[in-house]
């Protein structure tokens with residue numbers, strides 16, 4: 001059954017947690033959906049995990065639109081979230097709206113996530129007023145390049161709670177809180193009727209999101225404090241490729257069972273043709 005924003009609102013109302021995963025391609029998305037995950041996000045963290053950049057900033061709208069459409073093909077039933085890259089929103093409200101529309105048309109997404117501060121409320125409102133559901137992304141905003149926990153002082157916590165409320169008043173249908181103090185995330189989640197997704201903002205939000213490379217332990221470098229790996233697929237992957245390489249070098253792979261053969265009698269014909 002198709003997961004919609006209403007499905008998630010209902011889950012919130014009934015106190016049922018939902019699960020989201022950030023992933024970037026057709027094959028992974030199929031595996032994620034098979035695990036029963038309700039929400040897929042095609043995050044701009046693709047800049048780091050797929051393209052090897054050291055921040056999310058360089059990833060283009062073209063690239064995000066293409067991979068988002070690929071993930072949609074894999075998961076017609078899940079709620080699909082597009083992630084507005086920096087390039088897509090850096091030139092103001094008109095450009096942001098145009099790119100949000102592109103995600104809806106080309107990517108077939110249900111909602112567009114946009115990193116936002118106080119100064120973005122009007123832009124967010126204009127996208128929502130054009131009929132496009134928006135999930136403002138508050139707290140740590142990777143497009144700023146700062147990865148320090150947010151809302152850890154009463155003053156900043158007040159600002160985040162106020163901003164969340166303003167986003168709701170502007171018509172936001174969901175909210176994502178990244179790296180925000182648990183206490184603050186809890187207040188926002190309890191206060192607003194819309195589903196609030198935590199990315200490292202504690203267990204009191206309505207849903208959780210992690211990036212697939214962390215869930216699977218695909219990276220070797222440092223991971224954020226909030227992240228957790230649930231299997232060492234990175235190790236399994238390296239071991240599998242090493243075994244493949246060993247078998248090639250030792251002449252074990254490919255064996256005859258992994259070869260195609262000429263039809264009966266054709267080899268003999270070929271031999272004659274050669275002479």
Ligand code: KIV
Nearest residue numbers: 022043044045199211
């Ligand atoms: O880019 C991303 O994957 C994200 C999630 C981690 C929230 O924004």
